[in-house]
Structure formats: C-alpha cells, structure tokens
Amino acid sequence: MEQSKERPGQEEHIPEDAVVYCDGLVKIYMSDGLKVMALQGLDLEIKRGEMTAIIGKSGSGKSTLLNMIGGLETPTAGRLFINGQDLSSLKEKEMVRYRKSAVGFVWQKSTRNLFPYMTVVENVEAPMLFAKGNDRKRRERAKMLLDEVGMLSHADKFPSQLSGGEQQRVAIAVALANEPSILLADEPTGAVDTKTSDKIFQLFRKLNADIGITILIVTHDISLADKVNRVIMISDGKISKEKVRRVASHAWNEGESHEEYVVMDRAHRLQLSEDVLEKAGISSNRVRLEAMDGKIIITPPKEEE
Numbered sequence: 598m599e600q601s602k603e604r605p606g607q608e609e610h611i612p613e614d615a616v617v618y619c620d621g622l623v624k625i626y627m628s629d630g631l632k633v634m635a636l637q638g639l640d641l642e643i644k645r646g647e648m649t650a651i652i653g654k655s656g657s658g659k660s661t662l663l664n665m666i667g668g669l670e671t672p673t674a675g676r677l678f679i680n681g682q683d684l685s686s687l688k689e690k691e692m693v694r695y696r697k698s699a700v701g702f703v704w705q706k707s708t709r710n711l712f713p714y715m716t717v718v719e720n721v722e723a724p725m726l727f728a729k730g731n732d733r734k735r736r737e738r739a740k741m742l743l744d745e746v747g748m749l750s751h752a753d754k755f756p757s758q759l760s761g762g763e764q765q766r767v768a769i770a771v772a773l774a775n776e777p778s779i780l781l782a783d784e785p786t787g788a789v790d791t792k793t794s795d796k797i798f799q800l801f802r803k804l805n806a807d808i809g810i811t812i813l814i815v816t817h818d819i820s821l822a823d824k825v826n827r828v829i830m831i832s833d834g835k836i837s838k839e840k841v842r843r844v845a846s847h848a849w850n851e852g853e854s855h856e857e858y859v860v861m862d863r864a865h866r867l868q869l870s871e872d873v874l875e876k877a878g879i880s881s882n883r884v885r886l887e888a889m890d891g892k893i894i895i896t897p898p899k900e901e902e
C-alpha cells in the first residue's frame with residue numbers, strides 16, 4: 598500500500614532535547630486582498646532549558662512566530678514540533694489544553710496579562726481554575742510563584758496599584774501558573790524604562806536557572822541582546838544571524854560578549870548581508886565558491902571588470 602506523505606523522504610529526526618523545532622515554517626496573511634508572507638520558511642531549534650532572545654525589526658515576523666509556538670496561529674506551510682509533538686496533529690480539545698498549560702505567555706501590555714478587577718494573587722490563581730486542584734493548593738502555589746518573582750508582599754493589591762515593572766513580574770507569575778514547559782514573552786519590556794527592563798531580564802535569568810524553564814523572548818530592542826546567552830536575529834520572516842554568548846564572559850552588561858554567526862538553513866542556504874558583500878567588493882549575483890583548509894572562500898567571477 599502506498600502512503601501519501603506531505604514531504605516524501607523527508608521524515609525528520611527531531612532531537613530529544615528540542616523543545617521547539619520549526620521546519621520551513623511559512624505564514625501567509627491576506628491583507629486588503631494582498632498576500633503578506635510573515636514567515637518565509639523559518640527553521641529554528643530551541644533546546645530544553647535555553648533562554649533565547651529573538652530580535653528583529655518591526656514587521657519581521659516575531660509575533661507571528663511566537664503566536665504559532667503558543668498555538669494561537671497555524672502555519673500556512675511547514676511543520677512545528679513542541680516537545681517532539683507535531684502541533685498540527687493536536688485535536689481541538691488537546692489544543693485548548695496545550696494553550697493553557699504547555700505554554701505561558703507574557704505580553705507587552707499589562708491589560709492583556711492581568712484582569713484589572715482581580716487582586717494580584719487572584720490573577721495568578723485564575724489560569725489554575727480550569728485544572729484540577731482545590732482552593733487551598735491554588736492559593737499556596739500562587740503565593741509561592743509571587744514569592745519567586747518578588748511580589749508576595751503585593752498579593753492583595755490590584756494591578757492599577759502597581760508600577761509597570763511590578764505588573765510585568767505578576768504577569769510572569771501568571772504565565773508560570775500551570776507549570777508550562779515554555780515561557781513566551783512578546784516585547785515584555787516594551788513599555789518600561791531601561792532600569793526596569795534590566796530587572797525583568799534578571800528575573801527571567803533567575804527563573805531559567807532556578808526552575809530550568811525554557812524561555813523565548815521576542816523584541817525589536819537590539820540592546821537587549823547582551824542580556825541573554827543566545828540571540829537569534831530574524832529578518833523578513835527568516836532567521837538570519839545568531840549570536841552565542843562566549844562562555845568566559847560573565848558580566849551581563851558589557852558589550853562584545855557574544856560570538857556572531859550566520860545561520861545556514863536546513864537546505865544549507867545562507868544569507869550574506871549587504872554589509873559583508875560591500876566590504877568584500879562583491880556586487881555580482883554570481884560568485885565562485887572554493888573549499889579549502891576548513892574554509893569556504895567566496896569570490897566574484899573572474900571575468901568581471
């Protein structure tokens with residue numbers, strides 16, 4: 598019997614420790630009768646326990662990617678695996694459960710994170726209401742989480758009585774309520790000042806170290822690149838570059854702490870920046886490749902004047 602597969606011969610091996618595995622993700626939106634390609638065949642792998650920032654200009658596809666990982670959007674093409682499971686294989690009910698407990702979201706706007714008419718501790722309990730458990734246990738866990746984010750002493754206040762940074766701390770506790778395996782944050786420091794933003798990143802790092810949760814933060818703010826170990830650059834709906842923190846550097850506020858790489862996609866394509874091409878004086882759309890001594894050398898065609 599013949600079996601039809603979407604991509605014959607492409608049965609992929611998903612690494613055991615990959616929490617997020619994107620394979621050629623494409624997302625097309627229709628906008629005023631025009632197709633907008635928000636993701637253009639994006640490949641990405643995030644390992645368990647990693648804290649990663651995805652940085653790119655406005656409109657580069659960051660939110661689309663995060664929403665897809667969070668189960669709020671479905672890909673037009675390509676595949677997305679979370680903890681080894683193909684998200685497209687989930688039935689509707691499983692998808693609802695996935696959104697509520699496998700992932701935790703922190704948004705830029707506090708109104709999207711917190712109910713204004715509930716106290717801080719009630720806000721943290723709210724996502725737990727759909728799961729099993731009793732009131733006492735929920736309260737205990739909510740307080741434990743508030744302690745973890747340094748907000749226990751504000752448990753009985755309302756969100757409007759808190760500063761922007763404090764609201765984001767509570768939002769992080771809310772996102773952690775159902776023990777998600779991934780914490781997703783979309784511009785979490787977009788509405789606070791630099792000092793507060795620093796503290797929020799400190800908190801993300803502490804949670805990452807304390808409970809080992811995988812954290813994915815998207816932002817347009819390039820200065821935040823120094824605050825995490827792994828930085829992925831997204832442009833035009835594709836991963837273009839990656840920066841990895843040098844093991845030896847330990848100060849979180851110094852520049853030049855990361856090694857920069859260009860990312861090769863799964864079909865072995867890589868994108869050369871205008872910058873690099875200009876420096877090398879290459880303007881032709883044809884180049885010569887030569888491999889030698891562990892290097893690949895790119896040169897313009899010989900016949901070019």
Ligand code: ADP
Nearest residue numbers: 626627628633635654655656657658659660661
């Ligand atoms: P970012 O978060 O990096 O700013 P987005 O993922 O929000 O980028 O958007 C990527 C592209 O897709 C943009 O061109 C945006 O206008 C478009 N887009 C996003 N969401 C929608 C939508 N619901 N309908 C139509 N176009 C959209």
Ligand code: MG
Nearest residue numbers: 659660661783
């Ligand atoms: Mg966005």
